[in-house]
Amino acid sequence: MNLLCMTFLTLMKLHQSPAGASPLRIPAAPPQPPAGPSEADQKFAEEYLHLFYGYQPKPDRRKRAAASRDDSDQTMGFCHKVKKMQRFFGLTPDGKLSEETLTVMKKPRCGLSDVEPYGGAVRWRKRTISYRIAGENLPFPASRTHKAVRRALKLWSSVSLIRFRRREAKEADVSIAFFSGAVFSADHGDGSPFSGKGGALAHAFLPGLGIGGDVHFDSEEEWTLNSTGISLPVVAAHEFGHALGLSHSPDPGSIMYPAYNFAPSLELSFDDVKSIQHLYGENPNFHLQSLKSPPPKTPDKCDPDLSFDAVTELQQEVVFFKDRFMWRKHPSFVETRITLISSLWSDSVPSHLDAVYENVEKNVILFFKGDQYWKVQHLILQEGFPRNISDLGFPSRIKSVDAALHFRNDRYTVFFTGHECWRYNELRAVMEGSPMLIEQQWLEIPFPLDAAVFYEGFVNFFKGNKQYKYDFGQNRIVSVSRANDLMDCEMGKSNKHIS
Ligand SMILES: [Zn+2]
Ligand SMILES: [Zn+2]
Structure with a gap:
């Protein structure tokens, strides 16, 4: 069926320049035929x-x-x-x-389309919106369900001039209801049946009369009020965004991102706040509040002050990690786009990582945070993980690693921690000898490091908003640039070769 796509990709591969021609590295194993x-x-x-x-x-x-x-x-x-x-x-x-x-x-997601032109121009022409919760199929007792709904509504009302008022009557602007999924594949009167557990979790209608503004939840989901299962406050906050007139956002930090993702604190992002204030004006209390704790901004790949938590090779790609986000740079595509770490590895991998590397030969990816590490294969967390990094041979005084650099051809990995570097033998699965000082092994490289990765035959070290390109053969830094130099930012935005 997608034969043409594959042909196109094969052609692109043929025209690709050879991958990172470091003398230290063997070419990656030929990819298995898909x-x-x-x-x-x-x-x-x-x-x-x-x-x-x-x-x-x-x-x-x-x-x-x-x-x-x-x-x-x-x-x-x-x-x-x-x-x-x-x-x-x-x-x-x-x-x-x-x-x-x-x-x-x-992955579980919102039932609304990502591309249909809706939202923006559609909004309520009044400031006080009534809502009601239909009593059937509630996931929790009525009072707890109502509390979760109120929490989600408050996110929007605390930053904008919109107000919500509960109504017991049959009619309200926003009717909230839980509907059972595909029983006899019947829809619930709006032509969009739910699919049972997983898939679409809920959907909502834009502001308007009748069904307009209404919010429907799939009662067959495992609804919760915390991080296990599907969080009702998180999904409700997203759906109320639609009920107020917002559409899906491709910003993975936005509550209007269509894929379900549980963030430890239920809050609107900077962009969510701007979008809702654009429709309904700013709540004067918000201004004071935002001075104390401003809404979180999604990191910008072209921010000259951007730093990274970890950087790794992943097959042909280079992946940059920051907080709960990552950017992927593929040699055949110019654009590097942001996504959530959890969109690929679910919640099996934590955010705010310290180091990541891929062992191509074993086809595993290792993620480090604090004194724990996670091993993932085919997007699945391996049994028994996370484990303590002492399992790799670190003494108990080592509480975390700063960066990991994997040598594909020589089958070893160098871990950087503080002013030391450790060499791990991947074949024998042991730490080799005692640690070395970074200043002796890697001349002029600053420490503690943020990240390290092989790129086009050089080692790229990252610290703060700088990137140090290191020639392994000559044992010296050949250039220093902005940390986000490999992102597809406009020229001038990233200050190339600043020294
Ligand atoms: Zn949605
Ligand atoms: Zn519905």
Whole structure:
């Protein structure tokens, strides 16, 4: 089905310049021929793209009757939509139904489309909005359900001039209801049935009469009031954003991001606050509050002061980690897009990491934070993890690592911690000898480091907003630039070769 996409990608690979030609490194193992998605996954993806990206598959009978050109058109249409979805979620936009792309598609999310033009111009023409909660299928006793709903509504009313008033009557501007999923695949009167556990968690309608402003939750989800299962306050806050007139945001730090993601503190991002204030004006109390604790901003890849928590190679890509976000740089694509760490590795990997590296040979990725490390294979956390870093051979005085640099061909990894570096033998799975001083091993490299990665034959060290390109053969720094130098920022924004 997505044959054309694959052909296109193969062509791109052929035209690619050879990967990082370091004499120290063997070329990465040739990629396994892609098995391709199963028929069920292909069908699932078509349905997903139909619901959220406006993909229109041609009716089967027409397809059968049509010439092969028609088939190609359809394939191109499908690829185009896959790419659109991949761009939205910060995946490599190759149009392929990869394991990763399917993983992101299968994550719980909002039932509204990511591309339909809605929101912005639609808003309530009054400042006080009434709401009611229908009594059936509630996930918790009525008072607790109401408390969760109130918490979510308050997020929006505390920053804007909108007010909410509860109504017991049958009619309200915002009618909140829990509907059971696909029992006899019946919808609940709005043509959008829920799918049972997973998939679409809820949907909402833009401000307006009748069903306008209403919010529906799938009662078959495992609703919770905390971080296990699906958090009702988190999903409710998102859906109320729609009920007030907001559409989906591609900013993964926004509460209007369509994929479910649980952040430890339920709060609006800087952009959410600006969007709702644009529609309804600013709450005067918010101004004072925001001076004390401003709403969080999603890190900007072109911020000249940007620093990273960790940087790693991942197959052909370089991945930059910051807080709960990451950017992926693929050699075939100019753009580096932001996404959530959890969009790929769910909640199995923590945010605010210290170091990350990929062991290509064993096909595992190791994540470090504090005195723990996590081992992931095929996007799945391995059994028994996280473990203590002392398992790798660190003495108990080492409480964390700053950076990890993996040497693919020599099968060892150098860990940087404080002013020391440690060499870990990947083949024998032991720490070799005693630590060395960074100042003796890596001349002029500052410490403690933030991150280290191989890139185009050089080692790139990161500290603060600077990046040190190091020639391993000559044992010296060849250039210093902004930490975000490898991001696709406009020229001038990143100060290249500042020394
Ligand atoms: Zn939504
Ligand atoms: Zn509904």
